[in-house]
Every structure is written in C-alpha cells, then in structure tokens.
Amino acid sequence: MIPNTTYDKKKQPTIAKIDKVSNITQLELIKNYIEPSIPVIVKDATKEWKGMGKFTPDFFKKNYSHITKTIKGKTYSISEYVDLMLASTPENPAPYPFNFNIEKQAPELLADVTPEILYAKSDRVKHPLLPKFMLNGTEVYEIFLGGNGGSFPFLHVDVLFLHTQITQLYGSKDFFLFSPDQTPYMYPREDNAKVSQVDVFNPDYEKFPLFKKANPIKVTVEEGETILFPTKWWHTTQIHEPCISLGRVHLNAANWNDFANDNFLSLQTYRPTVARPALLYAKMLGKLMNLQERIGL
Template sequence: MATVAAPQVSSYAHLTSIDKRSNISQRELIAEYIEPGIPVVLTDVAQKWGAMGKFTPEFFRSKYGHLTKEIKGKTYTVAEVLDRIMVSSPENPAPYPCNLNIEKYFPELLEELKPEVVFGKSDRVKHPLLPKLMLRGTEVYELFLGGNGASFPYLHVDALFLHTQITQLYGAKDFILYSPDQTPYMYPKQENRKVSQVDILNPDYEKFPLFRKAKPIRVTVEEGETILFPTKWWHTTQIHEPSVSVGRVHLNNWNWADFTQDNYDLRKKNHPAVALATLAYGKMLGRLMDVQEKLSTPAL
C-alpha cells in the first residue's frame, strides 16, 4: 500500500499565524492539521496530566537537583541550572538548552504525561516492531529547562524528520517557525541539511541575502498549552521567563518515508550493509503499519 504523500508546499502560502484550538476531536486534528501539515496549538490536551501544576522548578530542584547535565562543555547539577534560571536575564542568561532525556533521567515521570496526543491514526513511535536503532540520534521524551533571555542556539528541522510536540508545564515560550517551502531561504549547513547557518535573531543579510524573503510565524505557547508541528518546519525558540516544557516526537504515515530514508542516509557511508537493511526493513514495516491502520478503527 502506498504511503500518503507529504502535503504540497503551496498549502502554506496563506498561513500568517498558528491556530489555538480547544476541545478538538482526533478526527478534526487529523483532517485540519496533521494531513495538511499545519502546526496547531492545543490549549487543553495537557489539562488532565499529572504533570500540570507539579512539574515546577522547585519540584525538579528538590527531587532531582543532584542529577548532572553537560551544557556547552560544562557540567552542571540540575539544582545549579535551576538557580541560574530563576535569576536569568537577557544580559546574563542561564545555560541553554538544558534538555534531559526523561526515559533516562526520570522514567517514573512518564505516567504524569498521559493521556498522550496521537499524531496520526496510530502512535508509530510505540509500535512493537520499531527497533530502537531507527530512533538513534533523538529522544522520544525530553524535558527542557530555561530562563529569561535564553534561546535555542540555531534554527533547525528536527532529527530524523520526526514530528514534534512541545507542552509548556511552567511559564511560556515563544516559537518562531518557517514553513517547509521556505527552505531555499534557510541556507542549510552542508554537513547537516537540517540546521540553518542563519542566526535569525541577528541575521547577516550580506552573507545570507535570500533570508530577507523568509516569513516567520511567531506564536507564544502559554503554560498548559501544547504546540504540534509537522516535520520540515524550521523552528527555534525564545524564552522570557522561567520555563519547564516537555517535548515528544511523533511518527505517522506522512513522515514515515522521510524517517526511513534519513535512517539510511545517516548510515550509508560508514555502515552500508546496515543502512540497506534498515531501509528495506523500514519500507516493509511502513507497509505493514499502513495495513494495520486501515484495518483498525481508531478512536476518533
């Protein structure tokens, strides 16, 4: 069975803002945002999470403050990072990004992040036949801690062409996004085509003149809100207050082909046999998932 094609780039031309929706059904989510490849902010899906009101800076300082994280070549405890975050400023920002793999650092907290959003007709990341090898280089669940004045260090498309979900559990965060059809203006790095060379907060238009044509969409994701954006959307973030957020990657039939191809591309130089086997397995598994999703009746 053929995989559903990615949305046409012309479908983004009308977008000037990101919708904020509440009480949206799974059917509406798929038809209005996931299938067309359009970001959306869901205002209420995390309201039933145990994490809401619990995942505060003080919670992580008191319970996990002893854990360590290396940020830009320096090792900090979580308590040290949080102390910096609470007094962070644009002139003296706390170290960022402080991103922690939830499954590695505190797997017991995963129960606090339910019910989960399903970005498609099934949750392919959780499929029992998906090998961990194919998710190497990314993390399914991440905790992000940041403070006023921090920003993600580069404009990028997420690893393995995965879809992205970010929920603000404490504080707000600004997201700056560029639609996939603006890739010609992004000046991707030769060694990593998912990372832009442009510092969008201080762009060098002499070096990157086409970036003048780029049209960003900015949205503030408030505490308790969740942003979903599909693969190939360029994005970065800015923070203006203490922030705790949780990220989650997603796979469905719309990004499966890109995900499988990227797995191949990442291995073909150093491990060609493994790359070919991964590509073949990914195509076979994708066809199986397509059939399973067609035969199943998702809760819409």
C-alpha cells in the same frame, strides 16, 4: 473548525497564523491539521496531566538534583541550573538548553504526562516492531529547562524528519517557525542540511541576503498549551521567563518515507552493515502500519 490558511492547489496551504484550539477531537485534529500538515496549538491537551502544577523548578531541584547536563563545555547539576534559570536575565542568560531524556533518567514521570496526544491514527514511534536503534540521534520524550533571555542555539528541522510536539509544563515560550517552502532562504549547512547557518535573532543579511525574504510565524505557547507542527518546518525558540517544556516526537504515514531514508543515511555513518537492511525493513514496516491503520488494528 477551519484553519487560518490560504490555499494553492499545487502546494501545501500557506499559513497566515497558527490556530489555538480547545475541545478538539482526535479525528478533527487529524483532518484539520495533521493530514494537511498545518501547525496547531492545542490549549487543553494537558487538562488531565498530573504533571501540570507539579513539574516546577523547585520540584526538579528537590527530586532530580543528580541529573546533569554539559552546556558549552561546563557541566551543571539540575539543582545548580535551576538557580541559574530563576536568576536568568536577557543581559546574563542561563545557558540553554538544559535538556534530558525523561524515559531514561526519570521514567516514573511519564505517567504524569498522559493521556498522550496521537499525531496519527496510531503511535508509530511506539510500534512494537520499530527497533529503538532506528531512533538513534533523537529522544522520544525530552524535558527542557531554560530562563529569561535563553534561546535555542540554532534554527533547525528536527532530526530524522520527525514531527514535533512541545508542551509548556511551566512558564511560556516563543516559537519562530518558517514553512518548508522557505528552505531556500534558510541557508542550510553543507554538513547538516537540517541546520541553518543564519542567526535568526541577529541575521547577517550581507552574508545571507535571501533570508530577508523569509517570513516567520511567531507564536507564544503558554503554560499548559501544546504546539504540534509537522516535519520540515524550520523552528527555534526564545524564552522570557523561567520555563520547563516537554518535547515529544511523532511518526505517521506522511513522514515515514523521509524518516526511513534519513535513518538509512545516518546508519551508513555508524552502522553501515545494517543500513540497507534497515531501509528495506522500514519500507515493509511502513506498509504494514498503513494496513493496520486502514483496518483499525
């Protein structure tokens, strides 16, 4: 399968649209999309997932009402939130996002979202030699609930320059993506260069005139579909119906150095004594992973 792209020899391919593919092998996924850093939607990655059809609003309301989330200063139980998301409208949207770490708060559900998609020749996020503290600030697995009219609060690049995988477990979701070469139009915040100052759904062109040059790709990810996109792609989402998603982060050779360097900067703020050793360790671990993948370990 040839992706819908136009090529510049000096740059990454410019994406005209995001392909939706089925029956793609792991090797094809790596060759055609992951290695060239092209976003893609896999339509049938969840065909064996027990969670499909099981993870409904009613399921979470009945079985996980103890899980809570504070959004804009107010705390909701998942039971309360499900009622809000089902009644949500564009005029009166449920607060968004209601998200929680599935590994910590509902680990028994992980078996229902397998087999996993690998974003490389190995799953570096789960490598036994990668310390968990080096993933501080992100969640490997995260459930998101939202209702009609909800939208993610800001346009952003994911923490630690991790690659992104999002599967629609229930309902659909619109994604708005901007390629990395459009970063000059995104007006990154001074205190956090991975977050845009622009309200993508109501942009202030007087304040952010370069955003007029931005060229988003809008795509709807339907129930059962999985979108995968590489780091440095700016993105946000919008919802038009009750929606439950599963987010998953990925590491591979392409983003390893960015991850290691960003982790170093993060550690300097809260664990400065280990920042430099962690950076050196990450560099060595990356070389080991490269070797393991090359020889098939």
